[in-house]
Every structure is written in structure tokens, then in C-alpha cells.
Amino acid sequence: ISAYDDLNRWTANKLDAVVVGIDYRLAPQYPFPAALEDCVHVIKFFLQENVLAKYRVDLTRICIMGDSSGGTLAATVTQLLQNDPSFKGRIKAQALMYPGLQLLDTLLPSHQEYQHGPILTREMIIKLACLYVTEDKVLLQAALRNEHMPTESRHLFKFVNWSDFLPEKYKKNYVYTEPVLGKLNASYPVLVDSRLCPLLVNDTQLQSLPLTYIVTCEHDLLRDDSLIYVSRLRNVGVKVTHEHIEKGIHGALSFTKAPVFLNLGLKIRDKYINWLEENL
Numbered sequence: 001i002s003a004y005d006d007l008n009r010w011t012a013n014k015l016d017a018v019v020v021g022i023d024y025r026l027a028p029q030y031p032f033p034a035a036l037e038d039c040v041h042v043i044k045f046f047l048q049e050n051v052l053a054k055y056r057v058d059l060t061r062i063c064i065m066g067d068s069s070g071g072t073l074a075a076t077v078t079q080l081l082q083n084d085p086s087f088k089g090r091i092k093a094q095a096l097m098y099p100g101l102q103l104l105d106t107l108l109p110s111h112q113e114y115q116h117g118p119i120l121t122r123e124m125i126i127k128l129a130c131l132y133v134t135e136d137k138v139l140l141q142a143a144l145r146n147e148h149m150p151t152e153s154r155h156l157f158k159f160v161n162w163s164d165f166l167p168e169k170y171k172k173n174y175v176y177t178e179p180v181l182g183k184l185n186a187s188y189p190v191l192v193d194s195r196l197c198p199l200l201v202n203d204t205q206l207q208s209l210p211l212t213y214i215v216t217c218e219h220d221l222l223r224d225d226s227l228i229y230v231s232r233l234r235n236v237g238v239k240v241t242h243e244h245i246e247k248g249i250h251g252a253l254s255f256t257k258a259p260v261f262l263n264l265g266l267k268i269r270d271k272y273i274n275w276l277e278e279n280l
């Protein structure tokens, strides 16, 4: 994939690693779960013993990584493989760079604080997320009001409750409000599917996840999705290295190649590569 070719080559050269970049299908032409299915397909193919042998991959040192929506996919694929008896234990680590991890609550404190950016705006991210589900504008309009979830989803809100999972420092002066449910007449069953929102799996399923590296950026609308995931993973005993970048912005890793180099992006890249070198 051209957008990630530089980072992938850098990773391969620095670590003497085999890097596979997955050119998954994109919405709205190919809505959920096409992108996810492509990722699962490629990774399961790659994990076959003869394929790993062909590329001389050490099968005990495999990491799944993604940034932004790729981080969402990486988190989901790791959950699916880890809870699949044929693949359990095959992934040593997951690395998630500022991923979006849920669509239930579109008003987490970071969604409010950074609603106008930088990089991502609330309207843009909700539009993109909704397009992955449907081109029907009704969902988009409801999600912008944070009134898009069905009544029967109430029990899922405990998994994304920022009042419970966000460290005090990040709650700032925001006040938690209970979800407004059942306002949307149209029904989108995928909204309650953990393959769309990896934060929706329960603690039993989280418990089995491998060593996890998560980068969060302070000035990022998606920051709190990841902070909630960090809390939930640590609560069930998963080993997490959490790198919070105080001056960070969403997508910083993309600015590590011509024509735009950001020191910030290079710093995140180097921290990530060092972590892989020490932990994979």
C-alpha cells in the first residue's frame, strides 16, 4: 500500500522483519465487514506454516499493527484470532496507533474537546464511520446527535463508559450523561457488533489478548477510545505498554515521508520500532 510503503520498508529494514501490508477494500463501495474480512483472510493465509516457512518468519514472533482505522481493524482481528481455537496464541503482540474503537458514544470528552480538529473533526469521523455501515443519511444525522443506538443496546454502554474508565486527568470538566436510546427507527444491527466496535467485547474475551502497545495522542478526537481500551485491558490483566504523546496529533505516523516530515511522527515511529525490537 503506497501510503504505508515507507513505514513498512523502514520496519522491515530496522528489524530484519517480514512486513505484510494489507490493501483491504474500502467503504462505501465495500461496506462492513469487507475490510475486516480482507484482513482476516490475509492474516489467516499468512499464518499457515508453509507460508511462514517460505518467508522464513519466526512463527513465535508475530505482531499485528495498524494506525487509525487500521488500528481498529488490527484490534478486531487480534480479538477474532485470539478467540478462535485454531489461532489462539499465534499472535505475540498487537500495536495500535490512535485507533477508533467504538461508535456507541460520539460525545466522549475528547470527541467534544477536539470536535473541530486538529486533523479529524467530529463530523468527519462520524461521517466516515457511518459510511462503513451504510450510505443512509438517517444514521449519520442521528449519530451526530448521539442518538443513534437502539434501546436493546443499553447493556453495552458499560463497556464504553468514560465515567468509569477514563483517568481523572482526562475527564476534565466534562459531565457524563446517560445515552439517549431508541430514537432511530431504522435498524442497523451492526452497531452492536464487536467486529465494528472492538470495545464491545466482554472482559472474558479481552483477557485472552496478547501483549499490547497503544499510542494515544493528546490532541486527537479518538484519544479517549484508546484510553478506555487501555483501562479495560489492564483491568483484566493484559500487559499494555501505553505511550501517550503530549504534543501528539492524530495521524502523526503518516508524516514520516516526503513531502511532509514531522519530528512528532518520527518520534512515534522510533518509539514503536524500539518497542518492537525489545518485545517481539
Ligand SMILES: *[C@@H]1O[C@H](CO)[C@@H](O)[C@H](O)[C@H]1NC(C)=O
Binding pocket: 157, 158, 161, 163, 164, 176, 178, 179
Ligand atoms: C456510567 O458510569 C457512571 C459512574 O460509574 C454510572 O453512574 C452510570 O450509570 C454508568 N452508565 C452506564 C450506561 O453504564
Ligand SMILES: *[C@@H]1O[C@H](CO)[C@@H](O)[C@H](O)[C@H]1NC(C)=O
Binding pocket: 185
Ligand atoms: C419513528 O416511528 C414513530 C412511530 O412509528 C413515528 O411516530 C416517528 O415519526 C418516526 N420517527 C422518524 C424520525 O421517522
Ligand SMILES: *[C@@H]1O[C@H](CO)[C@@H](O)[C@H](O)[C@H]1NC(C)=O
Binding pocket: 202, 203, 204, 205
Ligand atoms: C463473553 O462473550 C462471549 C461471546 O459473546 C460469550 O460466549 C461469553 O458467555 C461472555 N462472557 C460473559 C462473562 O459474559
